[in-house]
Amino acid sequence: MTMYGVVVCPRCKRAKGVDLKQKTTTCLCGFEIRVVPSRVRARANTARELAPLVGQVSAEIAGGLKAYREAAAPVRRIRPRDVHLRVIGIASKAQGRANRVRAAAVELTRELEVFSMPDWERVLAGLGIPHPEEALAALVRANLVLEPTSGFYRAVSLSPEA
Numbered sequence: 001m002t003m004y005g006v007v008v009c010p011r012c013k014r015a016k017g018v019d020l021k022q023k024t025t026t027c028l029c030g031f032e033i034r035v036v037p038s039r040v041r042a043r044a045n046t047a048r049e050l051a052p053l054v055g056q057v058s059a060e061i062a063g064g065l066k067a068y069r070e071a072a073a074p075v076r077r078i079r080p081r082d083v084h085l086r087v088i089g090i091a092s093k094a095q096g097r098a099n100r101v102r103a104a105a106v107e108l109t110r111e112l113e114v115f116s117m118p119d120w121e122r123v124l125a126g127l128g129i130p131h132p133e134e135a136l137a138a139l140v141r142a143n144l145v146l147e148p149t150s151g152f153y154r155a156v157s158l159s160p161e162a
Contacts, residue, residue, distance in 0.1 A: 005040035
């Protein structure tokens with residue numbers, strides 16, 4: 001099984017990934033580097049594992065290993081805890097008032113299964129849409145929202161385009 005490693009060019013201080021079976025490799029600056037076990041800065045079993053190691057060794061040489069690890073780590077997105085804020089964020093992306101109202105009903109149904117009038121008023125206030133009662137009544141008349149129990153509503157379809 002072939003092993004891979006990272007060597008550093010003594011002339012230009014650039015890290016380079018190599019197959020450890022090779023005796024020499026040529027750097028981009030033109031310098032020929034002899035591959036000896038004492039010069040290998042990091043080892044990998046596969047070529048796929050080699051690329052991040054080259055970046056890590058380059059960062060070590062430049063003195064910014066901590067910054068490299070932070071940049072290489074996946075970005076963690078923090079999801080808002082408040083359901084209403086999530087719904088407002090998604091519904092606000094829709095174009096036009098009618099589409100925003102429909103998207104708000106669909107997203108409230110996705111998040112809460114059934115929503116109440118205070119939920120609806122809070123979301124529409126966040127979207128800047130006045131008269132939430134009239135907007136909900138229009139959706140009920142269009143058969144886009146139904147009232148399974150008194151005072152609670154849900155969207156008929158979970159697709160905002162319907």
